[in-house]
Amino acid sequence: MPFFKIMKAVELKNVSFKYGSGENLAVIKNLSLSVEKGEFLCVLGENGSGKSTLAKLINGLLLPDSGEVEVFGSNTKDKKSVYEVRKKVGMVFQNPDNQMVATIVEDDVAFGPENVGVSSEEIGERIDFALKAVGMEKFRFVAGQKLSGGQKQRVAIAGALALKPEVLILDESTAMLDPMGRKEVMQVAEKLNDEGMTLITITHYMKEAVKADRVVVLHEGEIVVSGTPEQVFSRPEDLKKYGLDVPRATYIAEKLKKSGVPIKSGILTEEELGEELCKLFQNR
Amino acid sequence: MQIISKSLTFSYNEKANFSRRALDGATLTVNEGDFFGIIGETGSGKSTFIQHLNGLIPLQSGTLTVGEFNLTVPKKRKEKKAFLKSLKQLRSKVGMVFQYPEYQLFAETVREDVAFGVKNFFPNASQEEVDFKVKKAIELVGLDYNLVAEKSPFDLSGGQKRRVAIAGVLASEPETLVLDEPVAGLDPVSKKRLMSLLHTLHDTGVVKTVIIVSHDMNDVMENCNRVAVFENGKVVKECEPKSLFENYDDYALSRLGLPVTAYLTKTLKGVGVNVESSYKIEDFTNKLIEKYFENR
């Protein structure tokens, strides 16, 4: 590898994967994708588009039938480096109830570092740091069962952070939460990204894609749309075809624009839309 | 049928010292023909409330009538027995679709699973009658009977599974359909399809009343003709969706997040522009356009 080449955080090269056998079961078809260090990538896709499979391919839970998956240069196919990959890629799953190994919050966060042989003193420090990072330090000795969905998912993020990963994948981690819980989890994830964590979120909530650096839309195992949120959400017809939608604010803005209201393009959030509308009405 | 609940109060573990009050005097009326929305935070009592509607949870205090049916549990032993027996009849009239209903599927084929309710509620029905009802229900939820009837429900996609589960409730021909978070976990297009399916069932009179429980303000605003807001086991507001946000500072509402239309109305009011908050996003956008071009 040339010395000057910047190493990608995640790199998928012509990856194909299918469960079982049969002709039409391919879930990931010849997919190539790379994620820069520190990037916030959002993967959108309808149910069954292959987005969760993609996540599992990245941290080596699944191995590609063909093609290569590399995380900071370590190939997941390499039996020796797959543990390195898993240390580097923290993953949070959908169901908040199915990820906790231990009953008490701190014991659960300790699980990862225990697995890789971190000393007891350092595990203590890592629990401090990880729970603080997700704002759950007050709940250290609480039983996970007593937490709300959003809090459980924050503990799950802490559990991943305790392994000091470079990449954090949220695999539909907000799907089962209420609006408050979704907000909590997304705020934590965005904060971590601001501090330098490479973030990959997999979701079908359009709202969660608007703050991403880049959005890719997955459909039947292929990337069909890719670009900044502004670019992606300016194609509502395409999105609909792939089972998706645009954020409500974008929908309203586009409709206003079509009727001749001189509103700027690329509005993604309600806040932006509100601000823009106020300006428009005042300058009318 | 009309549903009238007065001061409904319910505690889990009523007698234990660690009991938790889930409902605390919930008063609410749902009229026949409503597409009713129940909204509230997790733990506000909305699920406990709907589980009262078909007697899954016994009444502790307050009164509840569902059509002709009085849900007060009789004290006398004999009457209580008759009451418990009659619950079955009530359950056939008030269809209840739980959160993630696909997790209750169990039979080997879609047909058998959908028939489960029919056979329970109409034990004397002939095989032809059962088959007829099952076929009708599967078609009502927009699935192709010939394609799915003999398939295992576990081989279907997530959205299809949910439809099968709903068919399983529809098959016993309920008058009122209650759904707890019916679109949870679905992608935007499946979500829209399911919502419009519910509207079709309602508009064509397959079910007279629909009650949906949700914590998504936008869903409720865009779909319901009446809304009740639950907070700490009480109904703090019961109104038409468009009047829901007349008082923006309501704690429960602000925690649930304003729907986009109400948010914009509020923001524009701040700069002296009054746009009537309409709950349908299309109507609202049209009003915005009208407002922008008026007096120019």
Add this chain to the structure above:
Amino acid sequence: MLQDVTFGQYYETQSFVHKMDARIKLLALILYVVLIFVVKNFYGFLVVGAFLIVATIFSRVPLGAMLSSVKGILFLILFTVLLNVFFYQAPNETILFWVVSVESLTFAGFMALRLITLVLGSMLLTLTTTPVALTDAIESLLSPLKVIKFPVHELALVMSIALRFIPTLMAEADRIIMAQKARGADFDSGSLVARAKAMIPVLIPLLISAFRRAEELGDAMDSRSYSSSAVRTKYKKYRLTYRDLIGSIICVISLAGVILLNVYAGGIV
């Protein structure tokens, strides 16, 4: 409802007993059980009772939580009492009426006390010790077995995960039962066979759900670098403190007290 069963669930507080080493508490429980079975007279139970009272006070566990356990086995206690009242026979009985004698009543009371103190003692352990600490303690106490390649760690992990998922699966069962009831299922009437059959629509979804959860948990564990062969460390280092010493002394004194009373006060009085 199923999920409300709090039987012996960890009661969260930071008391003297809570802070004791789980291994000591486990050994103390074993000793305690021995104690209960060597007690020969009611004076012995005074010692056991005093021990329980002291332990409960120092555990700061509410009395209600302790006593709820007795309620849970009330039927068993009654059954034992009745059985002993009617079937216990002693030489030279003082018959009160029919087969009921002073001796059979005394013995029945004795057995009931034995059961109650047994449950209260075990309850105190589970109320003051997290399942994790308990499984860690078992793992630690069994660790000599590693020499013969016995999978001690795996066993402990399986136990703690099982404990962790009990409430989750209870809640799930509750939900499924409700959902099937809403579809007209009847779990409360009919013959035994009919009732067993009625459980199928509950058991199948529950089983499927358990498998789904297991799969997700497996993925979650894998992605947190779990591997049974790896060199694991433990976050919690259990060190014996003055508390454990005091606790052990109290246990030993109680045992000695009971034995002395057995010797000097004789059989059941």
